[in-house]
Amino acid sequence: MQQQQQQQHRELTLVTPLLSLFFFILFSLNVAAAAVHENPFSPKGYLTRYWNKEVRNDAIGPSFLLSKASPLTAAQSANFAKLASQNALHTKLPEFCSSAKLLCFPDLGQSLEKHAKDASFTGYSARNFSNYGTDRLAGADSFKNYSLGENIPVDSFRRYSRDSVDHKDKFNNYATEGNVIDQSFSSYAAGATSGSGDFKNYAEKSNVPNLRFTSYSDDSNGRAQSFTAYSNIGNAGQQKFTSYSKNGNGAPNEFTGYGTSSNVAASDFTGYSESGNGANDTFTNYGNDENNPTERFKSYGDGVNAGSEKFSNYRDGANVGESSFQSYGKNSNTEKVNFVNYGKSVNNGTESFTGYGKGAKGGSFGFKIYGVNNTFKDYKDKNAAKFTEYAADEKTNLASKLAASSGSLAKKWVEPGKFFRESMLKKGTVMPFPDIKDKMPERSFLPRTISSKLPFATSKVTDLKRIFHAEDNSTMEKIITDALQECERAPSMGETKRCVGSAEDMIDFATSVLGRNVVVRTTESVNGAKGDVVVGSVKGINGGKVTQSVSCHQSLFPYLLYYCHSVPKVRVYEADLLDPTTKAKINHGVAICHLDTSAWSPTHGSFAALGSGPGRIEVCHWIFENDLTWTIAD
Numbered sequence: 001m002q003q004q005q006q007q008q009h010r011e012l013t014l015v016t017p018l019l020s021l022f023f024f025i026l027f028s029l030n031v032a033a034a035a036v037h038e039n040p041f042s043p044k045g046y047l048t049r050y051w052n053k054e055v056r057n058d059a060i061g062p063s064f065l066l067s068k069a070s071p072l073t074a075a076q077s078a079n080f081a082k083l084a085s086q087n088a089l090h091t092k093l094p095e096f097c098s099s100a101k102l103l104c105f106p107d108l109g110q111s112l113e114k115h116a117k118d119a120s121f122t123g124y125s126a127r128n129f130s131n132y133g134t135d136r137l138a139g140a141d142s143f144k145n146y147s148l149g150e151n152i153p154v155d156s157f158r159r160y161s162r163d164s165v166d167h168k169d170k171f172n173n174y175a176t177e178g179n180v181i182d183q184s185f186s187s188y189a190a191g192a193t194s195g196s197g198d199f200k201n202y203a204e205k206s207n208v209p210n211l212r213f214t215s216y217s218d219d220s221n222g223r224a225q226s227f228t229a230y231s232n233i234g235n236a237g238q239q240k241f242t243s244y245s246k247n248g249n250g251a252p253n254e255f256t257g258y259g260t261s262s263n264v265a266a267s268d269f270t271g272y273s274e275s276g277n278g279a280n281d282t283f284t285n286y287g288n289d290e291n292n293p294t295e296r297f298k299s300y301g302d303g304v305n306a307g308s309e310k311f312s313n314y315r316d317g318a319n320v321g322e323s324s325f326q327s328y329g330k331n332s333n334t335e336k337v338n339f340v341n342y343g344k345s346v347n348n349g350t351e352s353f354t355g356y357g358k359g360a361k362g363g364s365f366g367f368k369i370y371g372v373n374n375t376f377k378d379y380k381d382k383n384a385a386k387f388t389e390y391a392a393d394e395k396t397n398l399a400s401k402l403a404a405s406s407g408s409l410a411k412k413w414v415e416p417g418k419f420f421r422e423s424m425l426k427k428g429t430v431m432p433f434p435d436i437k438d439k440m441p442e443r444s445f446l447p448r449t450i451s452s453k454l455p456f457a458t459s460k461v462t463d464l465k466r467i468f469h470a471e472d473n474s475t476m477e478k479i480i481t482d483a484l485q486e487c488e489r490a491p492s493m494g495e496t497k498r499c500v501g502s503a504e505d506m507i508d509f510a511t512s513v514l515g516r517n518v519v520v521r522t523t524e525s526v527n528g529a530k531g532d533v534v535v536g537s538v539k540g541i542n543g544g545k546v547t548q549s550v551s552c553h554q555s556l557f558p559y560l561l562y563y564c565h566s567v568p569k570v571r572v573y574e575a576d577l578l579d580p581t582t583k584a585k586i587n588h589g590v591a592i593c594h595l596d597t598s599a600w601s602p603t604h605g606s607f608a609a610l611g612s613g614p615g616r617i618e619v620c621h622w623i624f625e626n627d628l629t630w631t632i633a634d
Helices: 002-036 043-054 063-068 074-085 089-100 392-413 458-467 475-488 503-514 605-610
Strands: 119-122 140-144 154-156 168-172 182-184 196-200 210-214 224-228 238-242 252-256 266-270 280-284 294-298 308-312 322-326 336-340 350-354 364-368 374-377 386-388 430-433 496-500 518-521 531-540 549-555 561-566 570-578 585-594 619-622 628-632
Touching (some): 496 503, 503 628
Parallel strands (some): 119 140, 140 168, 154 182, 196 224, 294 322, 308 336, 336 364, 364 386
Antiparallel strands (some): 518 628
16 A cells, blocks of 8 residues: 555655646747637637626627727726826826827927028928017018818917018918818917918818817008918818908908808808908808808807908808808998898808997998898898898799709708618619718727726816817817817617727616617628619618617817717618629618608708608618617627
8 A cells, every 4th residue: 555655645746746837838829829819818808708797698799889988008008097087197198199090189289489581381290389470560471281181280370470561471282181170360460561461271081170270360560461262172160250350551451262162161250350440351252062060150240340341152052051150340331341242041040130330330232132031130220321221022033043052052061862762772773872981090999998998078178178289279279169069968769879988888877778688780882882773682671660879070189079869760781782794792782761850950961852841751771880789689
């Protein structure tokens, strides 16, 4: 017995080193494998585990969500989460934005205020021109092909050319095809004498521009400003003209071809030419062919002496939209205002004139061939300026012409194929496929360990501005406030909604509406966009029956933010999309059809495209790139 135990001991002594070697090799292989795969403690690793825990089916976590997960390492995520909890994230913003792949505007460098001679800035970008050209005598500066086709170009022209004499500035092809443009022209040419500022092809084909002209050309004397083909063919965005040319003397301002063919653009003229002398402002072809523009003129020309304001072909051929003239020409002296061919919108917009010309002495206010939907409240004193209205038959003729042409003309503001009828989703149908490309800056979700520690409410906007270095009236401030307002908006009838800033939050919302047996669907690619496609095989989700879904659409925000909502009465489809010539499969599209449109606005683009109205037809659309829809698994 003792000999047997000694033999076993000798065998165990030999085996132990072999087992140690085995486990060492196994451990080394596991470490090597872990190096190849995602760290389980990183945001991407956590998201994979979270999907497997919360979704109760055999569906693999979608690569779409994983591609949007935060690229932070586990250590970076923990470090930035700690800074967020200490309200100190703003101290490391450049590192945070770069590591987490966020949308942040760079802090501008040192100003290029020294100005020895005339300069031609060709191919420049992201420069600080504060105090540039101050007290300059004569000469000219030219900005040509500046910030072309850039993502998030930031430029500052604060106090540019201030107190100059006979100095000329030319901006040609400035910020063309830019994305999320931030430009500031505060106190530009203030106190200047003579000279000119010329803006041609400024921000053409840009996406979400935020252009600010604050106290532009204030107290100037005889300085001319010209805006030609400014912000044409743009998408969304806003231009603000606050205290523009205030207290100016003999300063002509000309807006020609401003905002032509833009989509949902807004212009804000507050205190424009206020208290000026001999102002001469011309708006020719302003906002023509725009889709749903908003123009606000508040205290425009207030207190002007011997001024002249002309609006010719203003908003001609536009689709709906709104213009507001508050206290325009109020308390002016011998001012002349003339509106010719104003507001001839296809699908009529609205114009409101409040306190227009009130308290004015002398002068004239003329309207010729003016649009049909207008409201004049508190218009001038009884014995003040002369008001010439267009004849009733002109109004009638205009209305009938617009009604006759609106069906075909309105479609030019809606890209072919953006909206379609459910009957189009049949094999063999040839249909236009719209541009579904995502035009927003590329960003990533934040890990929930960080996003949960950041403020997200309009009441906390000051804190958010501090974190993301957003100055007052800056593009970043507008991005933040617009997103918060949309997220805090009350849901529409039958809608369930939530904004989510992490992939985990999106999973939680979708499963709270649909349950845990869910799948994520999105259009495969942008192939076929801007051309015709042939519909191949079609599959109706849930057998083509009315179903529940949660659709998530991107919102513009520093980190990746989605507006997710569920609306009643929809059907969801998947369809192969084929090349119309070769019949080869080029894409796999996901479409959602809204069966109840009764709560939609009559001005919704789908009705302009399809020729109907709220509640009368169903409306279908494709899921665009980087958007998605959740449904119950089949």
